[in-house]
Amino acid sequence: MAQQEWTCAADSAHVRFFGRTAPQVIPGAVFFNWSGSGFEFRFQGTAAYACLLTDRRGDGIAAENDRAYIGVFVDGEPLQSARFPLDAEEKWYPLAEGLPEGRHTVRVVKQTEVGYGRAAVSAVRVMGAGAPEPTGPKPRRLEFIGDSITCGYGNICTNKNPDFVTREENASLTYMSLLADRLDAELSCVAASGNGIFHDYGGNTVNLIPELYPYTDKMLHGHYGLPPTRWDMRANPVDMVFIKLGANDYPYCSGVYLPEEERTDAALRSLREEFARRLYAFLDEVFSLRGDVPVVYLYEQDMELKPEIVGTIARFQADRPDRRLYGVEIHPKRPQEGVGANGHWSAYTHSRVARELAALVTPWLKPDRQ
Structure with a gap:
């Protein structure tokens, strides 16, 4: 030819x-x-x-x-x-x-x-x-909201303590991509390293995930001096949403940005309570924008803010029984899986988590998508 x-x-x-x-x-x-x-x-x-x-x-x-x-x-x-x-x-x-x-x-x-x-x-x-x-669409769509783990920060790094470089990050080898492949789904992601719900890893409150989530790419539009455009949720529906956030909120909630004399038990308790309130509000916003889809909140066994996350999920489930919110605990990194950059997940940990999640969440997908 x-x-x-x-x-x-x-x-x-x-x-x-x-x-x-x-x-x-x-x-x-x-x-x-x-x-x-x-x-x-x-x-x-x-x-x-x-x-x-x-x-x-x-x-x-x-x-x-x-x-x-x-x-x-x-x-x-x-x-x-x-x-x-x-x-x-x-x-x-x-x-x-x-x-x-x-x-x-x-x-x-x-x-x-x-x-x-x-x-x-x-x-x-x-x-x-x-x-x-153009190719045809895949039968399912999954949305992932997260921080550095979801991005794949350092997941193809061979040294556990280097400075981060993008050549050692591969989103195609993250739990989100591997899970989407297992479920024959397209993925959409809103995730950024160091980001959080209440504060980011550096204690900042600008462009946190709840602020970025409603928009197509708020940081891109800002870079070009343009007003942000809202992402069309109706034209881009999803079958399930995954959220993995909270690790980067802990430094602020631990009081490291407060003068030492102000780090009282009451002050630290207040910070944790505010994190829980912000988390509850973000869950409410995700459901209001996404409608009747399952939302799966992922948290690791050893997360410092695990009590607040688990408590908020339980409170939301009790308040809103009409919403399909699931909390899923993830096992920590295992020694044989190695470690990515700065202690992040390796590609092996991502693969294991994707395998475990695929078996767990399939029954929660909409019946017409199974």
């Missing part, structure tokens, strides 16, 4: 986007910044390319250790066929070359998190018999 070059805009006529993606921030491009987001297309041919952009605002690309990394998957294979950093403001990157002539599917995933190098696509190019086409 005759081969020729086909170059097309990265739009819904030629690719299918997944995750929270942001068009119309810059002309002719679609951003896919959240961990695990991206685009997919199919074509008849032997090679595929994409014009990808990063940090186009006149302030240069991210430093080498902070760059966005992209993973490419071909024909549904579980192992990526390519992984590369975005090292130019705009550049054509090979996605797949030398493929046997025939029908192929290419999936492009942002494997690093929203707070570091940004990623956008403006065009795709194939060598083949026709223009690329």
